Amino acid sequence: MAAAAPVTEAGSYWDAELSTHAVRLLPADYRVSGEPLALVTLLGSCVAACLYDPAVGVGGMNHFLLPGGHAGSGEDPSARYGVHAMELLVNALLKRGARRQRLQAKVFGGGNVLSGFHLDPVGTRNARFVLQYLAAEGIPVVAQDLDGIQARKVCFFVQTGRTLVKRLPPTRGDDEIVRAERAYLGNLSRAPVAGSVELF
Template identity: 70%
Template sequence: MSALAASVAPGRYYDAALKTEAIKLLPADYAVSDEPLALVTLLGSCVAACVYDPLLGVGGMNHFMLPDTGGASRFADGSARYGAHAMELLINDLLKRGARRARLQAKAFGGGNVLRGMQDPIGSRNARFVVDYLAAERIPLLAQDLGDIHPRKIAFFPQTGRALVRRLPATRRHELVDIERAYRERLSRTPSAGSVELF
């Protein structure tokens, strides 16, 4: 039986570079699995938290755009685009599948300040949020690649907790900036949890 859950059905494909089945996560997605596959996402100012139970061999990844709802109702539209809700969805799904909170471990990636000219850049806020959240929940953060200005491609293997990070070249940065600006603009206009692929 497949142990996969996601807020929306992410794209499943064969990743030739990783030589494995993979699931692509977009903003506001999360997935949990105990299968021998990779969870893959592209990040600019967004953050992906990878949380897993190494004994049970189950783990998951989320991809959130904003740390919180900015004072709105608890999770506004219930979207996993907000860090607090994305983390709760991910951890609760792991616990439902038999993971033990005391065994959970985490790795966190992203939070690049790819949008220039912001006083308190969203990437920095996302990075601070995930570190603070994991500390408050007493989930050890074993590895991280947060902040700076680089977009990143992440591959996480939920059975083992192995994570691969590739910082993308600056030539991809302008494209990511445009996509993130468009995504942020759409979020401000509508409460729906859209999905934009970051390339």
């Protein structure tokens, strides 16, 4: 029996908890791979879309902060905005041999972890955006864990589409995720688990 090919993804590390090579995604990141590894991220009000083509064993994840870019010709095309993050992810998958008609999606996050944002909070807007985008593109959502008030850790195995979700305890004002989210939003301004998602 042939040995598995070594993982060569830049930035990968050995995750002892998952017993696999992994790559950590930060806000405004996206990554696509066909290697035997997991993509890992922490989400508060941000959303991560995990897309994969099961026929070729290629998958990817993004991590976006807000639904859309700024209006007008000066739009920021970075992956911090959902509309761009989704296009970047889909295009990167197609370049790796995935076919649009075979893509499946799992989506996570959109937790309203920041207090004081009660009228159409950013987490709710992010969750609504990703579902609307995927419906418009005809990409089926086979699993989701969106909304609520909890932060999440998400681990996505790109070759198989297997996903693990850990719901973190409700955050306090001094918690790392809340501090980070407040910082992200400050810089920018200048649903139950379904499908084959495993809680861990």
